[in-house]
Amino acid sequence: MRLLGIDTGGSSLKAAPVDATTGALASDIVSFPTPSPATPTAIGSVVRQIAAAYPGVTGPIGFAFPSVVKAGVACTAANVDKSWIGTDGARLVRDATGRPAAFLNDADAAGLAELRVGAGRGQDGTVIMLTFGTGIGSAIFHDGHLLPNTEFGHMEIRGMEAEHRAAARIRTIDQLSWEEWARRVNEVLARMHALFWPDLFILGGGVTENWASFGPLLESPTRIVPAELGNTAGVVGAALAAAEL
Numbered sequence: 419m420r421l422l423g424i425d426t427g428g429s430s431l432k433a434a435p436v437d438a439t440t441g442a443l444a445s446d447i448v449s450f451p452t453p454s455p456a457t458p459t460a461i462g463s464v465v466r467q468i469a470a471a472y473p474g475v476t477g478p479i480g481f482a483f484p485s486v487v488k489a490g491v492a493c494t495a496a497n498v499d500k501s502w503i504g505t506d507g508a509r510l511v512r513d514a515t516g517r518p519a520a521f522l523n524d525a526d527a528a529g530l531a532e533l534r535v536g537a538g539r540g541q542d543g544t545v546i547m548l549t550f551g552t553g554i555g556s557a558i559f560h561d562g563h564l565l566p567n568t569e570f571g572h573m574e575i576r577g578m579e580a581e582h583r584a585a586a587r588i589r590t591i592d593q594l595s596w597e598e599w600a601r602r603v604n605e606v607l608a609r610m611h612a613l614f615w616p617d618l619f620i621l622g623g624g625v626t627e628n629w630a631s632f633g634p635l636l637e638s639p640t641r642i643v644p645a646e647l648g649n650t651a652g653v654v655g656a657a658l659a660a661a662e663l
């Protein structure tokens with residue numbers, strides 16, 4: 419069964435059909451620019467466009483979004499248009515496409531994909547996935563079960579939110595060297611380790627394409643691995659969540 423996964427980011431919505439059994443992409447990811455302002459109505463019309471671009475892929479759609487999602491409703495909007503707060507994301511997709519949808523946090527989607535078919539496959543105990551992009555997303559699992567909607571990127575470190583210190587976007591804005599940025603990431607990992615004592619850290623987001631530049635600089639008593647699915651994890655996880663509807 420092939421299902422459509424959509425992952426919403428600050429600059430683009432990424433989408434692809436995914437084999438919901440193996441988690442493999444059925445075709446390359448296609449990016450659609452995030453509208454500005456990225457209101458629910460504007461994103462809804464991009465979702466309609468995406469669904470129309472894959473006429474052969476039917477069934478439920480997985481829709482990952484950078485927000486806390488409770489009972490299908492977006493509750494936060496840290497890096498997206500504030501008008502998302504209170505929006506029923508599955509209903510938005512249904513209204514746009516006529517199809518049912520799974521609406522979930524983007525980092526939870528990425529974590530699900532990594533746990534099922536990526537770097538966390540078969541890993542028992544506690545696994546923490548952190549995604550580094552515009553913000554820092556998080557997902558925590560115990561024996562493969564997700565505790566949804568953790569927002570570790572907003573944890574305060576020395577008076578500042580972790581994602582305002584160490585998101586990949588901050589590395590670019592502040593023109594940090596890999597060493598300087600890795601020091602900030604290490605601070606986040608140290609705090610997470612002190613609080614959760616995970617058995618594995620999986621680090622994701624587009625920046626992991628540069629793993630060779632910063633991976634060796636990361637330090638933790640816990641094993642740290644890059645996401646195997648790289649930047650496609652959110653799309654794959656969204657489709658896997660849709661398969662569970």
Ligand code: BGC
Nearest residue numbers: 484485486496525553554555
């Ligand atoms: C949001 C999270 C999201 C993360 C990554 C944070 O700012 O609060 O919900 O998962 O960014 O996109």
